[in-house]
Amino acid sequence: MSGPAPRLTLAPGLVHVPGHLxxxxxxxxxxxxxxxxxxxxxxVPRMPRTGTPFSVRMTNCxxxxxxxxxxxxxxxxxxxxxxxxxxxxxxxxxAAWDALADHPDPPQACLVNWYEPGARMxxxxxxxxxxxxAPVVSLSLGDTAVFRYGGTTRxxxxxxxxxxxxxxxxxxxxxxxxxxxxxxxxxxxxxxxxAPGRINLTLRRVGEPGG
Ligand code: MD6
Ligand code: FE
Numbered sequence: 001m002s003g004p005a006p007r008l009t010l011a012p013g014l015v016h017v018p019g020h021l022x023x024x025x026x027x028x029x030x031x032x033x034x035x036x037x038x039x040x041x042x043x044v045p046r047m048p049r050t051g052t053p054f055s056v057r058m059t060n061c062x063x064x065x066x067x068x069x070x071x072x073x074x075x076x077x078x079x080x081x082x083x084x085x086x087x088x089x090x091x092x093x094x095a096a097w098d099a100l101a102d103h104p105d106p107p108q109a110c111l112v113n114w115y116e117p118g119a120r121m122x123x124x125x126x127x128x129x130x131x132x133x134a135p136v137v138s139l140s141l142g143d144t145a146v147f148r149y150g151g152t153t154r155x156x157x158x159x160x161x162x163x164x165x166x167x168x169x170x171x172x173x174x175x176x177x178x179x180x181x182x183x184x185x186x187x188x189x190x191x192x193x194x195a196p197g198r199i200n201l202t203l204r205r206v207g208e209p210g211g
Contacts, residue, residue, distance in 0.1 A: 005018060011174075012173055018167050019166050021092070021166040023166070029141060030142075036090065040059045040060065040065075041059065042059050043057065043079070048068065055118065055120055057114045060109060062107060065109060096168055100170050101203070103134045107137070110201055110203050112201055113199070115143075115145065115198040117143075117185050117196050118185075124181060126202070129206050133205075135170050135171055136176075136203065138171070138201065139201040140199070141200075143188070143198045144163065144189040145185050145186070146161075146162060149175075151179065152175075152179070162186075164190070
């Protein structure tokens, strides 16, 4: 293992850690996510009210998982289709939280997003968590993504960076409610996965602080 990767502060509380996971760790985490997907198959989330499908497919691990359908966004303890409890958060993802979150409690939810080439994620805030004192820690595997971020209002100017396989991103502190999204995936930029595409993990605290 190499030493800790440099941390680039993009805005107060918004920190990019290129190469947080080396190649061996990426391979182990990829294999662990394959097991998660075997236990909790990817599903297609739908927009509240309209039911428009997302272009990413999702699953979760950890005590709680984030789901979205016509009735709204929420965290729940079971898979929306199999109704089984979510599998455990892989050790390496837990370790990334411990290294980067600067929070005393473990993550309660780990959302797994699968992007095929052409998939994207519109500009949004992560605000379905009652505990906004904890950051969201994100890990990227596979093809590079163009990640866009702005301020805490939709009107604030935005910038973009590339998130490569093994990179971590922390959204916390004054940036916890910053708007962000994925403009596109750059197919063929990584050899980690057998299919072109990208996996993103986001680790979160969900409950009330101290709850
Ligand atoms: C993605 N990530 O990287 C989408 N949210 O595919 C997110 O929406 C995200 O990377 C909160 C914190 C970090 C993130
Ligand atoms: Fe997000």
